[in-house]
Amino acid sequence: MPVFTRTTKNLIIKIDEFFDDIDLGLLVFREGIKAYLDKDMDAFQRHLQKVDYLENNADRLQREIENEMITHSILPQHRSEVSTLIDELDEIIDALKSSLNEINIEMPDIPSSLNKNLISLAETSINAAEELIPAARAYFKAPYTVREKLLKVYYFESETDKLSFSTKKIIFQDMNELDLAHKAHLRYIIHHIENVSDLAQKAADLLSGMAIKIVM
Amino acid sequence: MILFFLTSGLFLGWSLGANDASHIFGSAVGSKMVTFRKAAIIASVFFILGAVIQGSGTSHTLDKLGSVNAIGGSFTLALAAAITIYMMTKFALPISTTQAIVGAIIGWNFFTGNHTDSITLEKIVLAWIAGPVIGAVFAVLLYIAVKKFKNSARIHLIRFESYIKTGLILVGAFGAYSLGANNIANVMGVFIPAFHLSDLELGIFTLNSNQQLFLLGGLACASGIITYSWKVMNTIGNNILELSSEAALVVVLAQSLVLFIFSSTGLSNLIVKTGLPPIPMVPVSSSQVIVGCILGIGLYKGARNINFKVLGEIGLGWIISPLASGLLTFFLLFFMKNIFGINVGTKTGESAGASDVTSNLTTYGQNDVSGIIKYLLMGLLIFGTIGIIYYALLENKKRREMQRSEEKFWKNMK
Numbered sequence: 007m008p009v010f011t012r013t014t015k016n017l018i019i020k021i022d023e024f025f026d027d028i029d030l031g032l033l034v035f036r037e038g039i040k041a042y043l044d045k046d047m048d049a050f051q052r053h054l055q056k057v058d059y060l061e062n063n064a065d066r067l068q069r070e071i072e073n074e075m076i077t078h079s080i081l082p083q084h085r086s087e088v089s090t091l092i093d094e095l096d097e098i099i100d101a102l103k104s105s106l107n108e109i110n111i112e113m114p115d116i117p118s119s120l121n122k123n124l125i126s127l128a129e130t131s132i133n134a135a136e137e138l139i140p141a142a143r144a145y146f147k148a149p150y151t152v153r154e155k156l157l158k159v160y161y162f163e164s165e166t167d168k169l170s171f172s173t174k175k176i177i178f179q180d181m182n183e184l185d186l187a188h189k190a191h192l193r194y195i196i197h198h199i200e201n202v203s204d205l206a207q208k209a210a211d212l213l214s215g216m217a218i219k220i221v222m
Numbered sequence: 223m224i225l226f227f228l229t230s231g232l233f234l235g236w237s238l239g240a241n242d243a244s245h246i247f248g249s250a251v252g253s254k255m256v257t258f259r260k261a262a263i264i265a266s267v268f269f270i271l272g273a274v275i276q277g278s279g280t281s282h283t284l285d286k287l288g289s290v291n292a293i294g295g296s297f298t299l300a301l302a303a304a305i306t307i308y309m310m311t312k313f314a315l316p317i318s319t320t321q322a323i324v325g326a327i328i329g330w331n332f333f334t335g336n337h338t339d340s341i342t343l344e345k346i347v348l349a350w351i352a353g354p355v356i357g358a359v360f361a362v363l364l365y366i367a368v369k370k371f372k373n374s375a376r377i378h379l380i381r382f383e384s385y386i387k388t389g390l391i392l393v394g395a396f397g398a399y400s401l402g403a404n405n406i407a408n409v410m411g412v413f414i415p416a417f418h419l420s421d422l423e424l425g426i427f428t429l430n431s432n433q434q435l436f437l438l439g440g441l442a443c444a445s446g447i448i449t450y451s452w453k454v455m456n457t458i459g460n461n462i463l464e465l466s467s468e469a470a471l472v473v474v475l476a477q478s479l480v481l482f483i484f485s486s487t488g489l490s491n492l493i494v495k496t497g498l499p500p501i502p503m504v505p506v507s508s509s510q511v512i513v514g515c516i517l518g519i520g521l522y523k524g525a526r527n528i529n530f531k532v533l534g535e536i537g538l539g540w541i542i543s544p545l546a547s548g549l550l551t552f553f554l555l556f557f558m559k560n561i562f563g564i565n566v567g568t569k570t571g572e573s574a575g576a577s578d579v580t581s582n583l584t585t586y587g588q589n590d591v592s593g594i595i596k597y598l599l600m601g602l603l604i605f606g607t608i609g610i611i612y613y614a615l616l617e618n619k620k621r622r623e624m625q626r627s628e629e630k631f632w633k634n635m636k
Binding site for chain 2: 017021069073079146148149220222
């Protein structure tokens with residue numbers, strides 16, 4: 007009988023571990039961006055490797071969680087939604103890894119005058135995703151608190167949009183010393199950072215619907 | 223010949239299994255918390271146990287309504303009820319076996335000129351009304367309690383669902399037991415006055431004549447559950463109201479409690495000891511009770527997502543089933559008596575001379591039936607054991623293959 011097996015306990019541990027990976031990945035990504043802007047390439051490489059490891063681990067956990075839910079017929083009514091949520095969260099850590107990899111390959115030349123703006127942009131974008139994790143955890147333990155937790159996700163996402171807009175405006179309107187290719191490259195890097203909060207918002211929309219369904 | 227007369231009862235048992243027994247696990251299977259295979263095995267085993275251990279209480283009530291005094295009559299009654307149920311099940315309408323058999327008994331009373339005991343009929347109809355109402359009240363109260371517990375305990379969703387899943391299995395087993403105890407009289411009750419089998423010694427316990435009939439009926443129900451209940455399970459589980467897992471548990475528990483209340487002589491005696499009137503031992507309609515439970519929860523949740531069309535169809539089935547069964551019984555009895563010349567029963571008090579054929583049949587065939595039951599049990603024991611071993615090996619093989627494929631996947635990924 008389900009209550010007498012360890013499957014439930016193992017699955018809960020795996021889901022928690024998956025959330026921990028995403029949470030840690032966000033932290034490391036923020037530090038990675040800071041290290042790149044500070045031109046500390048050793049620290050940047052270390053952070054890149056760490057995100058790579060966390061992403062691989064998250065992929066493994068995602069597969070195990072989905073397998074166990076299907077094999078042991080766990081959460082039959084919410085299974086597809088939980089799987090989609092985990093998939094959306096996995097996309098966030100995938101985006102973190104690919105962004106750091108792109109930076110590592112392309113080595114964008116970021117003017118030091120933009121450091122403050124980009125750090126602020128990364129902080130806000132990461133904050134949006136970080137606020138998503140407690141809401142996702144709450145879905146399993148206190149679903150009626152999910153929606154209030156998600157408010158912060160939406161707030162940080164909109165702040166990210168504003169910061170992204172103002173930074174791009176500075177690049178294209180105030181920094182006449184940069185050529186168009188350089189400006190376009192910087193815009194591309196900003197899109198990468200901004201993308202984290204967009205993915206967080208997408209997951210938040212899903213989570214919000216899931217929470218209503220489970221509370222009703 | 224006596225075995226031929228029993229076939230209609232067995233057919234009725236099969237119909238009961240396909241239709242009424244599916245209500246026990248319908249919500250659980252419909253909400254995909256329990257697999258159909260697991261549900262069918264548990265329901266079958268516990269239905270048989272309930273029928274054999276506690277099935278006699280409600281059979282007395284049906285006996286009072288109309289004591290069918292010829293085996294030909296019992297055969298025709300059960301056949302008419304079974305045909306009615308089969309036809310309704312064909313259209314995936316969860317109808318009541320209780321109503322079909324009561325309709326058939328009244329049809330027999332009309333045909334033979336016997337008086338229908340209005341007090342007993344009133345008691346049965348009242349229980350039919352009380353069943354869904356009590357079920358709805360139980361369901362709402364249990365649902366509130368479960369919801370409160372879920373919100374205050376802050377249990378992890380996955381752990382909570384595992385408790386619900388275990389609960390569904392345990393409550394389902396209890397429900398199947400209660401259904402067996404309450405409804406077996408519908409299947410075999412009409413054969414009891416015509417059958418007098420010798421006691422069957424099975425080593426650790428002995429089965430009397432009634433219990434042997436109930437065992438046969440239970441086995442027929444089990445075959446109905448395994449072969450045909452899937453369709454009705456889906457009607458109950460999904461069509462009336464989309465059920466959450468906790469609502470599924472509550473529905474089965476509320477229904478089981480109602481069935482248990484109306485079939486437990488022990489509980490009734492306990493209530494009498496406290497100075498209250500006894501609970502009538504009436505076979506209630508599990509279809510009506512389950513719909514009452516689901517409706518109760520639906521109303522509590524605001525009646526927004528209740529499929530009233532399906533409810534209307536079910537309500538129509540309730541009116542049609544006793545009427546159709548009664549009419550069909552009347553016509554079948556007419557054909558049996560006038561065309562095949564079979565004694566289908568007489569007015570009470572005139573039966574002494576008329577039922578000679580029945581008496582002969584009963585005496586002649588009783589040892590055969592007991593012998594068949596004995597071999598049937600032995601066969602079931604052997605096949606059951608082989609089945610369990612085969613299932614365990616198959617599951618083990620599947621698990622090993624899954625593990626191997628997973629290891630291979632991660633090896634290739636590296």
